[in-house]
Amino acid sequence: MSAACLVSLRFADGVEQRVDVAAGHGVLEAALAAGAPVLNQCRSGSCGSCMARLVGGDARMRPGVASSLLPSEQAQGQRLLCLTEAVSDCAFEFAYDSRAGAGGPAKASAFIDTIERIAPDAVRLKLELAEGDWIDFRPGQFVELTVPGTDARRRYSMASSPAALPVIELLVRLLPGGVMSDYLRDRARVDDVIALTGPYGGFFLRDKVKAPHIMIAGGTGLAPMMSMLDAIRARPGARPNVLLSFGCATPEGLFNLDELDLRSHWMPGLATRISVDSGAAGAAWRIGNPVAAITADDARDPASVAYLCGPPGMVRAAREHLEGLGLDPANIHAEQFVASE
Ligand code: FES
Structure with missing residues (x-):
């Protein structure tokens, strides 16, 4: 009879919960059965909500199952718990605190x-x-x-x-x-x-971070950035500087430029860069992609945090680019838009 593995679930606020995961059973399934506040939604590897970082022991994602996890994320220890089985006693860290998943949807x-x-x-x-x-x-x-x-x-x-x-x-x-x-x-x-x-989803604005924020959005990946900008603007006290790089395929595809302009007036610490892949250059945008618009100078503070949202290819390129510029992978938060239609 194969023994269960003891899995430690460590949240960003220091709360730790230990659950027994029987051989062949999923970590998410066991965590939820034990009442652990793990964010989740699709339970099939597509939404990325249940992502956690393996920090000890061994756990593998089921082979041959498509998932939204990037190979670079997996290489850094990230796992999607809905597709993960414990191979030995192991520990996972979550990038959010235990209250985030406590209420449930x-x-x-x-x-x-x-x-x-x-x-x-x-x-x-x-x-x-x-x-x-x-x-x-x-x-x-x-x-x-x-x-x-x-x-x-x-x-x-x-x-x-x-x-x-x-x-x-x-x-x-x-x-x-x-x-x-x-x-x-x-x-x-x-x-x-x-x-x-x-x-x-585990992609959300982290509280109390004073370091510069870099946001990179492709297409309707701008949505969560708008929400975050408005939340930052409403914060009392010192607010972080934010650089938002937003891109669409063509000038005709761009949207929310007036809304971004307004926020630039309201938030002196906000800078925006707008890009289009092709088409006529305009006064308000450059030709190129929103990832390449971020320079080494933008990322000179190694404590900078980044938020990325858009199609998988853009998110992958943005993560590689920012890590290449010296950002700590733990400070790069991402959400991929996978078309389901
Ligand atoms: S719950 Fe959606 S990827 Fe695991």
Whole structure:
């Protein structure tokens, strides 16, 4: 009979919980059964919510199962606990404190306030939570929406900060033939009711960090950065300097430039760099990608923290670039957008 492995789960606030994981059983499954506050959502390796760093012992992710974890993240010890089995007694560290996952996700209904086409392939969707419903979240996290009239569910990061609740703003990329995209293009009306659950995700603004922040966003990956910027602006006392590098494929695809401009006026410590892959150069943007727009000078403070959100290729390139510039991998937080439509 093979013995269970003892797995230590260590949270950023010093809370530690130990759970027994039977041979062949998943670490996340055992952790949740024991009541450990581990963030999770899809339980299939795609959302990245359950990421933790292996800091002792041996644990392996199930071979042959596709996951959103980058090879460089795995090489640094990161694991997705929903796909991980303990091979020996082992320990994991979480980049968030034990309170982050303590409440668990809530269910809510929301009404559509506004639907605004902000680029040929992007929509700003404003929802208002129904009276009596509430979803607390940290800037950077996401919710899961059920597309009205279907069973399909889609995840979107909040572009608004928790201070705007009960209003939640989302930026949705329109995809040809996508279930949510077709609904928003063809059928959605103000006051439609949408079911949502959340919050989810370990990608959120860390509290009390005074070091410079570098944010790199591709397309609707800008959403969680907007939420974080508004939360930083609302903080009392000294705020960190923030450099936001945002990019889209073409000038026509850009959006939220006025909103970013406003925030630059409100936040003297905010600098923005806008890039497009191709098209005509403009006064407000450069030709190139948002990763290359970050220079060695931008990353000269080795304590800088970075937030990356966009397609997997951009996130991978941004992580490599920032690590090459000397940022501590532990200070680089990332969320990949994987199209599900
Ligand atoms: S819960 Fe593990 S990747 Fe989504």
